[in-house]
Amino acid sequence: MITSIFSKSKPINIILVVVFLVLLFILSGYTTVFNNLDAIAGGAAKLFITLFSVFLLDFIISKNSLTKRNSYAIMTFGLLFGLFPNALKYSDLLLSNLFILFALRRIISLHTRVSLKKKFFDAAFWIAMATLFYFWAILFFAILIVALIYHSQNDIKNTIIPFTGIAAVAILLFSYNIIFYDQYLRATNFDLSASLDYTPYNSAESIIKLTALFVAFIWIIVYYFRTLGDKNKKLRPSYFLIAWSAVIAILIAIIAPIKNGSEYLFLFAPFSVIMANYIEIITERWFKEIFVAMFIIIPIVSLLL
Template sequence: MITSIFNKSKPINFTIVFFITLLAFITLNVKYVKAPITGSFFLTQSFLFFVCFFSILVLSFIVGKNSLTQRSNYEIVLYSLFLLALPQTLSNPDIIYANFFVLLGYRRIISLRSQTNVKKKLFDAAFWLAIAALFYFWSILFFVLIIVTLVLYTDNNIRHWLIPFSGLLTVFLITISISIICYDSYFEIFNSLPEVSYNFSNYNSLQYVVIITMLFSFGSWASIFYIKNIKQKKKAFRPSYYVVLFAVILGFLIIVFAPNKNGSEFLFLFSPLAIIMANYIEIVQEKWFKELFLLVIIIVPFVILLL
């Protein structure tokens, strides 16, 4: 019964996702931040909420436009439930902005499937990812997806390999110019530096143990079937599916490298992981198992709220 609600793209699904995301923001501010409610605080949180919700709409557009699922809304529901399960992912505005620009980069990378306007798409993808890196340095790892895509399409055009780097250089030069004008310094504007920390002690709590276990176990199980299912896709669609798989790996690496492990770094993992798990839910034949799989993912965030 639960799966029948989300197995087709319907307006009601976006309404449900809207309220789940809103609940995640409320949970963050009531249970974890506990900041005084002022006018500026309310406006800031409202803006962040709409950036986050718009990111979900971008995710839905990417999936629908490139046929990454079977026209269901599982991916956006899973994404919003991940947010509710780990509302700390919404605690860092810079990561929320970076994730939004990473999704814009995804959109251009995956759209290379059509093999039209390739140069423009490569430049745009690198441009958006470079902007994401201005907010959170380690999001630059997703630049690897551009290289992976060119390899998957066996693109031997040397210009196509150089264009992404010109996109990075463009953002770098614009940023330096703004820094000189505003701060009379070349690098003052760069507030995201390549720091690394391997201290995972912040994850030593029941909430993190439960959520990480769920994401790792369910994600690993779904990934096995996802990889098997790629072989059944049309040849033109396969690179897009591999890009999603590599995005999960890069999202995991960001969690490992994150200098401040407060939970917000998991946000980069949610989009590709939601796509993989949505694919798994769609291909499961046993309806009872499909219902149970999704039910557990729905129940866990609400149980966590009570801890």
């Protein structure tokens, strides 16, 4: 039933995801969101960024034909927030993820071969912006390097242009610091902290969630690569870039300083695209329903433990 609702790309599907996220946001943070006016404003900003990310992801997918005409990706995107609701609590992380989505929008659209230089500049600019809010987003520059290999067309200028995007962000940062703090750089501009301490995962809730996530990811990524040969040859680099994005997101989660589920936020978008492509090829309707229902049932079960 769930997959049949989202089997077509309809406005009502986005509305359903939006309603789900609004309810999730209220239920997961009701003890702090309504404490005072500042908390309400901060909560509204986080919710806006989250909802905007949904629309942006849907735009990226439809514009680049990353899935067929369905809403499986945004459905998965919403369900992943249900699996890891702590991702809704950090405005810096949400902003960084939003900027990465902007960067991926430009990188994935490189397959059109239109305005390559502008897209390389924009992608570098947005990744650099994301790094200001969450330092380890810097690892997404690896995706840009892969994109350069795929799409640079042996033009040396294309390899230089991303540095101008980074320089633009550096100028903005320096200007901001000089105006407000009378110095070029501040120690607080970048939080380089990382952690390989996984003791926060030593709970039944975390073990169940992470097991479900990674078992599903390994399962669907295998089918994802197996079906790449059937994809439009022109779009194959875009599909590979999505997979690379997922790998980078997992690396970020591995070294993230805070391990409460929010560190997987960068994985949500690429996982959603990969998941949508997998659901499309499942012929057994009952298996589709069970596979999707797992992402609904597990958060509920984990709350009861």
